[in-house]
Amino acid sequence: MSKKVENVGCPYCGVCCDDLVVTVSDDGKKILEVENACAIGNQIFHHATGGERVRLPRLRQPDGTYKDISYDEAIDYAANVLYKAKKPLIYGFGSTNCEGMAAAAKVAEKAGAVLDNCASICHGSSFLAMFDNGYPSCTLGETKNRADVIVYWGANPAHAHPRHMSRYSIFPRGFFTGKGHKSRKIIVVDPRHTDTAQVADIYLQVQQGHDYELFDAFRAVVRGHEIPDVVAGIRREQIVEVADILKKARFGTIFYGMGLCHSDGRNHNVDIAISLTRDLNDFTKWTIMAMRGHYNITGPGAVWSWQYGYPYCLDLTKRDIAHMNPGETSSIDLAMRDEVDAFINIGTDAGAHFPIDAVKHLRKHPWITIDPNICMASEISDLHIPVGIVGVEVPGIVYRMDNVPIQYRKVIDPPEGVISDEEVFERIHKRLCELEAEEVAKEPVKAAPEGVRVGE
Amino acid sequence: MANRITLNMITQRSIEEGVAMEKGKTTPEYFEACSIIEMHDDDVRALGLVPNQLVRVTSECGSVVVKTVRGRQSLYPGLAFIPQGVWANQVVPPRTQATGEPQYSGFPVTVEPVNGERRKSALELVQGAVGLWRGDQ
Numbered sequence: 001m002s003k004k005v006e007n008v009g010c011p012y013c014g015v016c017c018d019d020l021v022v023t024v025s026d027d028g029k030k031i032l033e034v035e036n037a038c039a040i041g042n043q044i045f046h047h048a049t050g051g052e053r054v055r056l057p058r059l060r061q062p063d064g065t066y067k068d069i070s071y072d073e074a075i076d077y078a079a080n081v082l083y084k085a086k087k088p089l090i091y092g093f094g095s096t097n098c099e100g101m102a103a104a105a106k107v108a109e110k111a112g113a114v115l116d117n118c119a120s121i122c123h124g125s126s127f128l129a130m131f132d133n134g135y136p137s138c139t140l141g142e143t144k145n146r147a148d149v150i151v152y153w154g155a156n157p158a159h160a161h162p163r164h165m166s167r168y169s170i171f172p173r174g175f176f177t178g179k180g181h182k183s184r185k186i187i188v189v190d191p192r193h194t195d196t197a198q199v200a201d202i203y204l205q206v207q208q209g210h211d212y213e214l215f216d217a218f219r220a221v222v223r224g225h226e227i228p229d230v231v232a233g234i235r236r237e238q239i240v241e242v243a244d245i246l247k248k249a250r251f252g253t254i255f256y257g258m259g260l261c262h263s264d265g266r267n268h269n270v271d272i273a274i275s276l277t278r279d280l281n282d283f284t285k286w287t288i289m290a291m292r293g294h295y296n297i298t299g300p301g302a303v304w305s306w307q308y309g310y311p312y313c314l315d316l317t318k319r320d321i322a323h324m325n326p327g328e329t330s331s332i333d334l335a336m337r338d339e340v341d342a343f344i345n346i347g348t349d350a351g352a353h354f355p356i357d358a359v360k361h362l363r364k365h366p367w368i369t370i371d372p373n374i375c376m377a378s379e380i381s382d383l384h385i386p387v388g389i390v391g392v393e394v395p396g397i398v399y400r401m402d403n404v405p406i407q408y409r410k411v412i413d414p415p416e417g418v419i420s421d422e423e424v425f426e427r428i429h430k431r432l433c434e435l436e437a438e439e440v441a442k443e444p445v446k447a448a449p450e451g452v453r454v455g456e
Numbered sequence: 457m458a459n460r461i462t463l464n465m466i467t468q469r470s471i472e473e474g475v476a477m478e479k480g481k482t483t484p485e486y487f488e489a490c491s492i493i494e495m496h497d498d499d500v501r502a503l504g505l506v507p508n509q510l511v512r513v514t515s516e517c518g519s520v521v522v523k524t525v526r527g528r529q530s531l532y533p534g535l536a537f538i539p540q541g542v543w544a545n546q547v548v549p550p551r552t553q554a555t556g557e558p559q560y561s562g563f564p565v566t567v568e569p570v571n572g573e574r575r576k577s578a579l580e581l582v583q584g585a586v587g588l589w590r591g592d593q
Contacts, residue, residue: 012478039471043478051480064588120556128555156529159471191466192537193530208464208535209562233532258468262560266553293469313556330556352481352542352578355550355558356585357517363586375481376542376582 001026009408010041011095011391013161014292014401015140015168017041022411031392031412038162045392047373048412054374054386055415066384071419071427074385078344078424079431081366081383082111085342087317089362091331092348092370094118094294097396097408100421101303104346107425108316110432114340115314116331117300118293118348124326125261126290127301127311129270136277138253138287139402140167145174146285149249151187153273154211154259155291158195164291169255170199176250185245189214190259202242207233209264215272218243222279247283257291289402294348295391298399335361345369346421351376370424387421388414394421457504460568463495463536465515466561467544481542481578490541491575493567494527499534503569510573513538513547515565520546520581521573536567542578 008020022045023033034045057074058066069077082088090113093101101117108115119127143150150169157164165171173180188200191208206214210232217231221243229236246252254277260269273288280286292298301311308314310324313331327333331350334340335358343362345351351359352375359380369381372393378384388394393414399405414420476485493513505511505524512521513536520543531537538544540560549559576584583589 012474040474040478043475047478047480064590116556121558121560124556156468159474160469162471191532191535195529197529205532207532208466259561261557262466262468263562264553264559266555266557326556327552327554330552332550332552332556332558333554336550349481351582352477352545353540354545355517355548356546356582357550358558359545359582360585373480376578379482379579380583380586380588 002032003028005409005411008411009295009391009398009406010037010044011295011389011408012038012041012044013295014297015161015164016295016398016400016406017163017167018406024411028412040162044389045411048389048392053372053415053418054384055418057386058384060382071385071417074383075424075427075431077383078368078385079428079435081342081368082107082113082344082428083432083435085111085366087340088113088342088344089116089331089334089340090114090344090346091116091120091350092118092346093300094297094348095390096347096421097296097390097394097398098299098303099396100347100390100425101300102307103422103425103429105304105307106429107432108314109319110429112317112319114329114334115304115316116329117312118297119301119312120326120331121353122258122293122297123261123290124312124330125267126270128267128326129274132267133271133274134278135274136281136287137289137402139404140400143253143287143289144168144172144177146176146251147253148177148183149185149187149245149252151189151252151254152196153189153254153256154263155255155257156190156192156194156196157255157291158198160257160293161291164255165196165199169253185249187242187245202238202245204234204238204242211260211263211269212265212272214239215269215276218246219272219276219279222247222276222283246280246286249284249286252280252284252286254286254288255291256288292401296398298401298403299397302399302403302405332358338364340365342366343368345371345377345381347371349375349377351378351380370421385424386418387424388418390421396422458502460566461499461502462564462566463499464534465513465536465538465547465563465565467538467540467548468561470539473539473541477541486541487575487577490539490578491522491543492525492538493522494525494529494531494537495567496531496533496535499536499567500524503567505569510570510575511567512570512573513565513567515547515549515563517549518546521570521575523575536565542581546581
């Protein structure tokens with residue numbers, strides 16, 4: 001008889017929906033139905049048992065084809081690549097659990113690697129702005145229960161976080177927001193009239209790349225200053241109208257996305273968004289939150305900050321002395337300057353999501369992909385190590401976009417013999433230790449200096 | 457009618473791309489979701505394009521052939537959109553303003569109609585870029 005597993009966490013986006021109900025076949029091997037998930041989350045679960053999975057590591061052969069090898073051989077290959085490299089880069093981690101991230105950090109420290117995560121090309125700018133200007137944020141639960149004004153700025157949750165609006169921001173009825181969307185004002189700021197803009201009460205079509213000016217105009221109006229007739233494509237009257245709504249809110253949250261982080265200005269756009277939030281707190285309660293992408297891209301920031309003091313772009317080439325300097329120690333910049341000589345892609349797909357120039361630079365050196373699926377990174381690798389899918393086949397801790405940790409569960413077993421990210425990194429670490437010990441054993445035993453007797 | 461126009465390119469997630477990505481990046485769904493470009497009607501008319509016509513998009517660092525589609529999410533004139541993914545990243549400049557983040561949004565591209573060319577598959581583009589494409593996949 002089929003079995004229903006309730007309160008399942010979704011391994012897609014930073015909303016981390018934890019109300020999924022997954023029906024598993026009576027033999028426990030097939031996912032039959034997924035309830036409550038969005039279209040993308042649904043696809044992740046069905047894909048796990050719906051198609052062909054890679055069940056053994058694959059090593060690139062001289063003719064360009066892949067050959068299946070054992071996990072032991074794969075671990076040995078990966079450890080040797082890391083051991084021989086002067087400055088390897090281990091990048092990704094958006095789609096794995098915190099246990100895997102901690103294990104990978106052990107490997108990075110042992111190998112003297114640079115350790116980076118997808119925030120590097122996503123919300124890294126947000127970290128830089130937070131370091132400079134703080135982060136007056138809240139939990140998604142507080143937004144749901146208190147917020148009567150919601151701003152989405154440079155974010156399109158209708159496509160990128162499909163249940164964000166229904167679970168936390170626009171539609172749900174919370175403790176102090178019993179009328180749901182009827183009692184909320186929704187403001188969307190975006191150069192595109194997105195599907196999110198369709199549900200807005202007020203839509204501001206900001207000129208692309210001019211967000212900073214518009215934030216500046218809002219700050220000026222909120223503080224009682226004059227502004228020009230038009231700023232960033234938006235009329236003064238509309239800016240004044242929206243500023244008034246912001247000031248009169250009971251509780252507001254600004255959710256912002258890649259529109260700020262990927263455009264000219266980067267961290268400065270986020271910085272001024274935080275400043276506007278701070279200004280608004282002179283009048284009422286306002287909060288701000290980054291729309292984090294992967295379901296556990298908040299995880300490495302939490303795990304590595306605890307371990308090393310930095311959330312991303314960690315240079316561990318001096319082993320236990322970490323430093324972080326985006327622009328210098330960030331994956332894309334390292335790649336474009338040809339500063340790394342080995343690359344491990346884990347829990348993401350740099351092959352598809354890095355600019356192709358960066359891919360070309362990285363591929364000059366050994367490239368290893370650790371991922372459950374066939375992706376662009378796996379198809380250009382020297383070695384592809386398949387792993388279980390976190391949240392479907394592997395349990396573990398993940399951090400939601402508001403930094404709330406959630407224990408994910410597994411609903412089925414991984415394909416026979418397939419191991420987890422955490423186990424892969426633990427075994428690579430063990431093998432690295434062995435290689436180090438072998439190297440020490442090869443060194444000649446130091447003779448006692450002449451004239452000194454043993455034991456003296 | 458212009459032979460080519462210069463537009464401001466942005467690239468972000470679409471839900472079609474998200475669903476197709478989880479199904480697999482070698483699937484026809486991913487190909488159709490990502491190898492497309494959306495523009496304002498004025499810009500489409502300026503180039504004399506018909507629906508589904510192929511265009512070449514060229515930036516400071518590369519070029520790619522994609523299909524013109526009329527998107528549900530409208531843009532203003534001068535702005536163009538390719539969903540995030542393999543095709544967009546053929547033209548995304550890797551410059552990061554010292555933050556680590558490439559210029560995914562807000563970079564100039566020229567767009568021109570092409571004849572006798574085809575959209576390449578994701579594998580052909582990525583494996584081809586690193587010398588691994590064998591032409592039989």
